[in-house]
Amino acid sequence: MKNNTLKKVTIILLILLISLASFVGIYAKNLNRMKNIMPDYKVGMDFGEIREIRLDIAQDKQTNPEEILNEENYIKSKKIIEKRMEMFRFSEYQIRQDENGYIVIQTYDDDLANNYMQIVAMKGLLQIKDNETNEVIFNNNDIKSAQATVHTERNNYSAACLVLELKDGLKEKLEEISRIYVESENNENETAEENSTNEATTKELAITFDSDNIVSAHFDDEVKQGNLQILSDGKIQIPLNNPTTSQTTLYQYLNEATLIERLINIGNLPIEYEISNENIFSSVLRQEVIQVLAIAVAILIVIAVAYLIIRYKKGLLMGASWLGFIATYLIVLRFTNSVISMNSIIGIAIICIFEYLFLNAVLHNKHNSTFNKILANYSIIGIPMYIIAIAFSFASIIPVSSFGIVLFWGSALMPAYNFIITKNLYSEE
Numbered sequence: 485m486k487n488n489t490l491k492k493v494t495i496i497l498l499i500l501l502i503s504l505a506s507f508v509g510i511y512a513k514n515l516n517r518m519k520n521i522m523p524d525y526k527v528g529m530d531f532g533e534i535r536e537i538r539l540d541i542a543q544d545k546q547t548n549p550e551e552i553l554n555e556e557n558y559i560k561s562k563k564i565i566e567k568r569m570e571m572f573r574f575s576e577y578q579i580r581q582d583e584n585g586y587i588v589i590q591t592y593d594d595d596l597a598n599n600y601m602q603i604v605a606m607k608g609l610l611q612i613k614d615n616e617t618n619e620v621i622f623n624n625n626d627i628k629s630a631q632a633t634v635h636t637e638r639n640n641y642s643a644a645c646l647v648l649e650l651k652d653g654l655k656e657k658l659e660e661i662s663r664i665y666v667e668s669e670n671n672e673n674e675t676a677e678e679n680s681t682n683e684a685t686t687k688e689l690a691i692t693f694d695s696d697n698i699v700s701a702h703f704d705d706e707v708k709q710g711n712l713q714i715l716s717d718g719k720i721q722i723p724l725n726n727p728t729t730s731q732t733t734l735y736q737y738l739n740e741a742t743l744i745e746r747l748i749n750i751g752n753l754p755i756e757y758e759i760s761n762e763n764i765f766s767s768v769l770r771q772e773v774i775q776v777l778a779i780a781v782a783i784l785i786v787i788a789v790a791y792l793i794i795r796y797k798k799g800l801l802m803g804a805s806w807l808g809f810i811a812t813y814l815i816v817l818r819f820t821n822s823v824i825s826m827n828s829i830i831g832i833a834i835i836c837i838f839e840y841l842f843l844n845a846v847l848h849n850k851h852n853s854t855f856n857k858i859l860a861n862y863s864i865i866g867i868p869m870y871i872i873a874i875a876f877s878f879a880s881i882i883p884v885s886s887f888g889i890v891l892f893w894g895s896a897l898m899p900a901y902n903f904i905i906t907k908n909l910y911s912e913e
Contacts, residue, residue, distance in 0.1 A: 488911070492801070495909055499808030506811035523818045528576040528825030528886060531774060533593035535764050539605050539757035541585050547756045557754040558585035565589070565604055567750045572600045575823045576882045585755065593764050603743070605759055607694050608752035610744065615688040615700055621661060626650055630748040632741035633721075634734065635707050641727035643707055644737035646698075646744055648720045655718055662703045662714055665689050691722060693744055699724065785810070788840060796847040801909045809839050809901050816893050823886040831887045835894030838866065842902065846910060855907050863899055870895045 509520035542548050562581045569577050569591070577591040589604070591597050610630075612622040628649045636642045650658060667686040689712070691698045699722065704711035713721040725737040789806065792799035813835065822828065842862045846855065853861075873895050876888025 492909055495905060496801075496804055499804055499811070499905070502808055502815065503811040506814045522815075523821075525818060525824045526575050526821045527592065528823045528828070528882070529578070529590065529592050530826040531592075531824070533764050533766060534590055535593040535597045535601060536588060536590045536762070537601055537605065537759050538761040539587040539589070540760040542756040542758045544756070552754055553585065555583075561585070561753045561755050561757070562587060564608075564751050564753055568604045568747070571746055571750060572596065572604070574600075575821075576825060576886070587757065601762075602759065603747075605757055606747065606753075607756045608747040608750075609694055610748055610752075611690075611692045613690050613692070615690040618690075621657075621689070622648075622650065622654075624748060624752045626654055627748060628652075630745040632738060632745040634738060635721070635723065635727075637707070637727055641729055642734050643709070643723040643725050643727045644734055644741045645707070646722045646724060646741045647715070648722070648748075650718070650720070658714065658718070658720065661689075662712075665702045665712075667702055667704065698722070698744075792843070792847065798847060798910060802843045802847055802906070805906045805909050806836075806840055806843055808905060809897075810836055812901060813894055813897055816897055817890060820889075820893060822889050822893060823882065824890075825883055825886050827883045827887040828890040831890040832894070834869070835891065835898070838862075838869070838894075839898055839902075842898075843906070846906070855910055859899065859902055859907075866895060866898070 505522065509522050511518045512521050513519075541553065558581060562579060565587065566579060569579070569589075574591050574596060577589065579590075580588045589601070591601070608624070610624055610627070611620050613620045628651045630649075631647045633645050633647050634642050635645050665687050686702050688700050688702045690700050699709060701710045701712045701722065703714070705713060707713060707721070707723050707727065709723055709726045711723060713723075715721055724741055725733060728734060785807070789803035792803045792806075796802065813832070817824070817832075842858070845862065846858055849858065869891065873888050873891035876884050877892050879885045879888060
């Protein structure tokens with residue numbers, strides 16, 4: 485009896501700690517101030533601020549000739565932008581496009597939007613061209629794949645590199661330009677007068693990404709900025725910096741190489757767009773509305789727990805178990821980066837109500853069934869919910885997938901939590 489009481493007191497204390505961590509937070513000192521070290525909720529567009537950008541088609545006829553301004557390229561551009569949004573892990577976004585090809589992107593305004601929204605709208609065109617004549621030798625259409633790598637020498641000096649694999653059939657062309665774009669040297673037999681007027685000349689390539697010049701370079705075996713190498717497997721290696729021991733410098737150039745790699749591999753926009761307008765506005769649910777809803781939910785939870793306490797002998801223990809379940813569930817959603825939107829809140833409500841009904845069934849228990857049998861019965865009843873959770877989690881529509889994901893985590897948590905926590909609180913042994 486004493487052991488059982490001690491066990492229940494220990495579980496209640498554990499529930500109290502979990503509830504404090506979930507509803508209040510865990511605070512630690514950081515730079516002379518207390519900071520909550522619990523992960524923030526990953527909220528969707530239903531809450532907070534929304535960032536919206538409008539992309540207009542660039543009016544430059546040289547960049548966007550009339551023949552490329554068609555429905556096929558409009559749709560292709562939108563799909564590539566969607567892939568980029570997914571690549572940068574935007575939690576929720578909406579993309580609209582009218583019949584004239586103009587695109588409007590909306591997403592939750594956060595650090596991700598600050599860092600990547602403009603990059604998403606880039607054309608993403610890499611060109612390797614003659615530095616003097618601007619003749620394009622290779623571009624995205626000739627590139628099979630791109631990869632950001634680090635070249636490290638024996639003395640621990642490292643350079644960030646962009647490695648390009650060209651499409652089949654371009655090997656001879658690559659070998660040809662590797663003989664042309666090299667550093668030239670004067671003939672040693674030239675007279676001093678000739679040497680004074682003739683300097684060594686180097687025929688170089690310009691590697692550009694959209695309007696930015698990445699580097700001007702020629703082919704040379706030495707790995708450094710301004711040199712290109714043909715690797716043993718026939719790929720082109722483009723060092724973006726001189727070899728360095730500075731990790732800060734290396735990571736700066738490696739991040740640049742990684743960004744270019746990802747944009748190349750997804751594909752460049754067939755049409756060049758310009759950001760014509762950028763706005764930040766409040767979502768449908770303003771902060772005041774969210775606060776009112778939170779208070780209303782808290783009142784409903786208090787009423788539900790009060791009912792258990794008044795109606796059943798073990799109502800207090802089961803009420804504590806329910807609060808502990810909600811707190812644990814919310815912590816799981818924090819750590820799994822589940823998107824919290826209006827749809828997912830409906831999923832959270834379904835899980836919490838289902839758990840409450842289970843606790844009522846345990847307390848009511850007219851047929852004196854064992855705890856394990858009641859848990860098994862409710863697990864069977866929940867099978868349709870588990871199927872919906874798994875199916876919706878893989879949906880391409882973010883509001884649907886966010887609903888499925890929170891339903892999935894709740895469905896996975898319920899049997900484990902009830903078997904470990906609720907069973908021990910209910911048990912008389």
